[in-house]
Amino acid sequence: MPKKNVLALLSAVLTVVLAGVAIWSHGEPLPVLGATVAALAAVTWGVKPSPRRNTLWMLTIAVGSAVLFFYYDNFWGLFSAGLAFVWLVFGLLPTMDPGWRLRLGFVVAVFVGGAILLWPTLDGVLPTAESAAEGSGPTRALRAIGQHLHCPPYIKDRVAFAIAPGLDLSGGLRLVYTVEVEEAIRDKRDNFADEMRLQLATLLGVRSGEGRLTHDDLPKLEARVHVSQPESAIIRLKFKDKADRAKLDDRFTKSFLAELSETQGPADDEVTFKIRGDIESQIRERAVAQAKDTVSRRVDELGLREASVTTRDEDIIVEVPGSDQQSFRDIKDTIRRTARLEFKMVDDAGSEKVFGPPAVKDEDLPEGEGLALYEETAPDGLDGSSHRKSARARFARISCQPPKYSNESLAECLTRFRAWTKTISIPDDHVVGFEPVTEPVENSEPLQFKQVGWRTLYLYSRAELTGDYITDATTTTDQQNFGQYQVLLSFSPAGADRFEEVTGANVNRRFAIILDATVDSAPVIRQKIGGGKATITMGAGDQEKQLHDARKLELVLRSGALPAPISPSSESVIGPSLGRDAISESLKGGLLGATAVLLFMLAYYRKSGLVADVAVLFNLMLQLAVLATFGATMTLPGLAGLALTIGMSVDANVLINERIREELRGGKSVRAAVDAGYSRAWPSIIDGHATVAISGIILMQYGSGPVKGFAVTLFIGILCSLFTGFFCTRAAFDWWVRGDKVKRLSVGAEF
Numbered sequence: 149m150p151k152k153n154v155l156a157l158l159s160a161v162l163t164v165v166l167a168g169v170a171i172w173s174h175g176e177p178l179p180v181l182g183a184t185v186a187a188l189a190a191v192t193w194g195v196k197p198s199p200r201r202n203t204l205w206m207l208t209i210a211v212g213s214a215v216l217f218f219y220y221d222n223f224w225g226l227f228s229a230g231l232a233f234v235w236l237v238f239g240l241l242p243t244m245d246p247g248w249r250l251r252l253g254f255v256v257a258v259f260v261g262g263a264i265l266l267w268p269t270l271d272g273v274l275p276t277a278e279s280a281a282e283g284s285g286p287t288r289a290l291r292a293i294g295q296h297l298h299c300p301p302y303i304k305d306r307v308a309f310a311i312a313p314g315l316d317l318s319g320g321l322r323l324v325y326t327v328e329v330e331e332a333i334r335d336k337r338d339n340f341a342d343e344m345r346l347q348l349a350t351l352l353g354v355r356s357g358e359g360r361l362t363h364d365d366l367p368k369l370e371a372r373v374h375v376s377q378p379e380s381a382i383i384r385l386k387f388k389d390k391a392d393r394a395k396l397d398d399r400f401t402k403s404f405l406a407e408l409s410e411t412q413g414p415a416d417d418e419v420t421f422k423i424r425g426d427i428e429s430q431i432r433e434r435a436v437a438q439a440k441d442t443v444s445r446r447v448d449e450l451g452l453r454e455a456s457v458t459t460r461d462e463d464i465i466v467e468v469p470g471s472d473q474q475s476f477r478d479i480k481d482t483i484r485r486t487a488r489l490e491f492k493m494v495d496d497a498g499s500e501k502v503f504g505p506p507a508v509k510d511e512d513l514p515e516g517e518g519l520a521l522y523e524e525t526a527p528d529g530l531d532g533s534s535h536r537k538s539a540r541a542r543f544a545r546i547s548c549q550p551p552k553y554s555n556e557s558l559a560e561c562l563t564r565f566r567a568w569t570k571t572i573s574i575p576d577d578h579v580v581g582f583e584p585v586t587e588p589v590e591n592s593e594p595l596q597f598k599q600v601g602w603r604t605l606y607l608y609s610r611a612e613l614t615g616d617y618i619t620d621a622t623t624t625t626d627q628q629n630f631g632q633y634q635v636l637l638s639f640s641p642a643g644a645d646r647f648e649e650v651t652g653a654n655v656n657r658r659f660a661i662i663l664d665a666t667v668d669s670a671p672v673i674r675q676k677i678g679g680g681k682a683t684i685t686m687g688a689g690d691q692e693k694q695l696h697d698a699r700k701l702e703l704v705l706r707s708g709a710l711p712a713p714i715s716p717s718s719e720s721v722i723g724p725s726l727g728r729d730a731i732s733e734s735l736k737g738g739l740l741g742a743t744a745v746l747l748f749m750l751a752y753y754r755k756s757g758l759v760a761d762v763a764v765l766f767n768l769m770l771q772l773a774v775l776a777t778f779g780a781t782m783t784l785p786g787l788a789g790l791a792l793t794i795g796m797s798v799d800a801n802v803l804i805n806e807r808i809r810e811e812l813r814g815g816k817s818v819r820a821a822v823d824a825g826y827s828r829a830w831p832s833i834i835d836g837h838a839t840v841a842i843s844g845i846i847l848m849q850y851g852s853g854p855v856k857g858f859a860v861t862l863f864i865g866i867l868c869s870l871f872t873g874f875f876c877t878r879a880a881f882d883w884w885v886r887g888d889k890v891k892r893l894s895v896g897a898e899f
Contacts, residue, residue, distance in 0.1 A: 203239035210236060223306040227264065231257045244887050248879065255876050259766065262773035264303065269310040269776045271299035309779040311772065313469060319722045320469035321476045323483070325443075325714040327462050332435035332712040333428060334380045340408065340421070341375055341383050342610055347400055348373055348385075352392055362653055363493060363608065366577060376576045381423040383408075390417055432462065438711040440464055446482055456781050458856075463717060469781075476721075484714060485664065489615030491650070491682075492607045494658035494670055495578060496526035496541035499606035502572060503542035518547035518561075518601070519568065527656045527672050536656045544569070545585060545603040558584075558599060562666075565602050581605040581660055583667035605667055607660055612650045617643025623698040633694040635701050637682045644680025652676035663701070738791055745798055753805050755894035759880045760801035767797045767872040771865050785858035793865025796840065800873030803829045805895050818893045819885040826878055833874065837866050 210233040217225035238253030239246060345366075349355045354368045361369070374386040387393040396419070401410055408421040423431075436459055443464055444457045456467040468479060501507060503521060513519045521544055528539035546568075548561035556564075562582060569580045583605055586597040620638040639647055651659070651673050660670040661682075746764065749757035771790060775782070808825030816824065844866065847859030884890050 203236055207233060207236050207240075223303075227261070231261050234260050244883070248882055248886075251875070252879050255879060258770070258871075262770050265307065266769065266773040266776050267299045268304050268307045269772070271304065309776055311776045312779070312781045320467065321479070322718075322720045322722065323466040323468075323480065324717040324719070325464045325466070325483070326717045327436050327439045327464060328713045328715060329432040329435045329462055330380050330712075333423065333431050334377075335712075336431055337377055337381055337383060337423060338609075340404065340423075341377055344383065344385070344404070344421075345369060345375055347403070348375070351395055351397075351400060360612075360649075363495075366608075370577070374576075381428060383421045385419045385421075386415070387417045387419075393417055393419070435711045436462055436464070439714060442710050443483055443714075447479075464714065480716075480719075484716070488662075488664055488710070489618065490611040490662040491613040491647075492579075492581070492609075492611050492660045492662060493650075493654055494526075494581075494660050495606050495608055496658065497528050497539040498578070499542045500540060502574060502578075502606055503544055503604065508544070508572060514568070516550060516552040517564065517568070518550035518553075519565075520545050520547075522603075527658060529654065529656050541606075543604045543606070545601060547601040548599075558602075562602055569604065577609050579607050579609045581607045581662060581667045581670075582665075583660075583670065605658075605660055605670055607662075612659075613639075613643060613646055617646065619643075621702045623695070623702045633691070633698040634683045635698050639680040639682070641680070644678070647680060647682065648676060648678045738787065741791065742794055745794070749798060749801070753895055756805050756808075756881075759877050760798065760805070763801060763872040763877050764794055764797045766876060767865070767868045768794060770868040770872065771861070774864050774868070775861065780860070781857070783857050785855065786861045789858045789861030789865060793862060793869055796837065796866065797869040797873055799836065800829075800833045800869055801877065803832050804873070804877065808893065809895050812893065812895070818890060821893070822881045822885050826874070826881075830874065833870070837870060841866050 210229050214226050214229035214233065217223075217229055235250070235253040235257040238249050238256065241249050241252075243249075346361055349361055349365055349369050352369070352372050354372065355361065355365045372388055372392055374388075376384045376386065378384060404410075404421060407424060407427045409424050411420045411422070412418075413420065440457060440459050443466065447455045447457060447466065447468075455469070456465075458465045458467075466479075466483060468476070504523075508521060510521055513521070521542065524541050524543070525538050526541040528537045531537050544565075546561060546565045548558055549556055553561070553564070565582065572580075574580060581604065582602050584599045585601040585603050587600050589596045589598050617639045618637055619640050622636045622638075624634055624636050625632070654673050655675060657673055658670045659673050661668045742764075746761045749760050749764075751757070753760065768790065771793060775786075780786070804825055807829040808821050811821035811824045811828075812818070841863060844859045844863040847855055848863065884893065
């Protein structure tokens with residue numbers, strides 16, 4: 149088949165396909181129009197070949213792709229196809245060579261793309277005319293422009309990013325938190341201690357098989373060796389029999405010596421392990437980095453993507469633009485919440501030794517503190533015949549707001565309770581948990597409950613499961629208790645297996661769910677639980693408060709627990725008036741400086757200066773578009789970076805124009821002078837921009853906060869300056885010397 153017939157056949161097939169798309173769109177105007185134009189272009193290309201047939205063919209593909217992307221609501225596909233169409237359409241111009249036409253098309257496509265990406269920012273940041281009368285002259289002018297830059301909803305709804313004004317421009321909240329890295333070190337120490345217990349149990353023949361130590365194995369191990377953690381980075385083994393001490397082999401010690409140092413003593417029957425200094429430093433750095441990531445995720449979950457989260461040493465700095473005080477309170481509550489979730493077994497049988505006489509007596513309790521001792525019957529596992537056993541459990545309870553502390557809060561009451569429990573001797577392998585005590589509200593309809601105090605639960609210190617195994621958290625309603633809310637947890641496969649193993653080995657025992665160091669609930673395990681699901685109830689009371697608390701808990705669990713608690717170091721609120729003044733003065737200075745530079749270039753270099761001015765403005769627009777694409781936050785240092793890169797962009801054009809003038813003075817033709825000017829100015833431009841880029845990279849790597857913002861803006865400006873100052877202006881000069889064929893080049897008063 150002749151080539152021409154093949155081309156005609158392909159165009160016909162494409163026409164049918166595009167016509168089908170138009171029909172499929174149910175007559176919507178834009179798809180029908182796009183498909184029709186593309187089909188006509190295909191027919192024209194197939195029937196009447198032309199010198200620009202390949203360009204027309206690619207235009208057809210671009211239009212057809214744009215129609216399909218629009219139909220399937222793929223904005224970024226439509227955006228790319230539209231820019232490709234803009235680029236290629238310049239290839240049909242009846243002037244210059246194909247290379248120049250494609251370069252010009254590329255410049256125009258970049259301009260159009262940058263304008264679209266920047267449009268939502270201009271529409272959202274520049275105020276409308278309602279407040280145009282306020283502020284200084286430059287501010288009023290920009291506000292007046294803002295009312296004419298309304299972005300179409302189709303674009304604004306799909307371009308989710310924009311430049312957000314920083315704290316120093318719009319005002320807002322600045323929070324500084326300190327990561328309590330010692331807690332992260334203690335967690336690492338506890339993990340080492342659990343691993344040592346596991347290996348010692350096998351080494352000393354306390355247990356056989358694999359898996360975690362059961363609670364029946366722990367007393368047997370304690371009878372042979374006592375594992376204690378006297379300090380945050382120290383683990384000490386005290387052997388009851390020196391023969392057991394001799395059983396420690398190289399395999400045991402080598403498994404820990406990569407991160408721990410070993411010393412004998414202080415007693416003859418003791419061995420001390422300490423976390424090495426370099427490992428401690430790594431734990432600290434990792435804790436701060438993980439805390440920053442967690443805080444960032446929580447901020448993003450709140451929809452505050454314009455907020456900034458940075459670190460400085462062991463501090464986390466959160467900057468949130470705005471002025472809503474209630475929003476600020478919610479932000480602080482969400483960020484500070486550790487969301488450390490642990491599942492621990494309750495040792496009801498062992499509580500008698502700690503909270504019963506002679507360890508604690510009623511007459512020993514301080515008067516007026518609201519403290520009392522209680523006894524209850526608690527489940528205690530299964531006997532040899534799988535019958536459920538019970539045990540007598542002892543616990544302490546505190547009633548909040550006794551006459552002596554009539555105005556205390558629940559948190560203050562818990563602090564008093566914790567201080568009292570520290571006076572009781574607790575074994576190293578146990579901890580005291582604190583659970584809220586609630587009572588029904590009198591004459592409430594429907595029945596509601598309020599918290600009146602706290603009670604103790606005697607827990608094993610080892611967590612059977614932690615929040616690290618959680619993959620999802622969802623707020624749901626409690627089907628068994630109508631009107632109450634709960635958070636449904638989903639575990640990872642490893643967590644699901646661990647949960648099933650633990651619940652199967654502890655049937656008819658209480659399983660405490662601990663969130664942020666307080667016991668949320670302690671349900672009884674009735675049977676082995678598979679499926680990798682668990683729930684945290686929100687208790688009883690006001691439904692709106694339950695829902696609010698459940699959603700906050702869902703948010704922090706989904707974003708992850710903090711690796712260590714964080715404590716507030718400082719808090720400051722910056723008023724918006726300061727930001728308005730900063731914007732006004734910055735705009736005034738920036739506009740005056742830029743105007744002076746642009747006028748000088750125009751007066752000194754004439755038409756070449758006009759080209760340079762257009763390139764400088766194009767460079768500024770591209771910088772803002774790139775910053776908007778990254779969702780950057782604009783601050784005063786960022787504005788300084790913009791101003792500096794404008795100067796560098798002008799500098800590149802000055803080098804090119806001066807080099808062209810030198811070539812013209814040397815007697816070269818206009819075209820030869822332009823070619824030589826660009827080729828010989830290029831090394832100097834690269835040298836100047838590269839040295840500044842190196843400084844910017846170093847500032848980005850080691851700077852923080854405003855310094856880093858300045859460096860990012862500067863680096864982006866350098867890249868845009870190279871594109872506009874060399875690539876874009878070259879297209880204009882090529883048109884003069886080759887398309888317009890000028891005899892004299894307007895590069896100053898001499899020429």
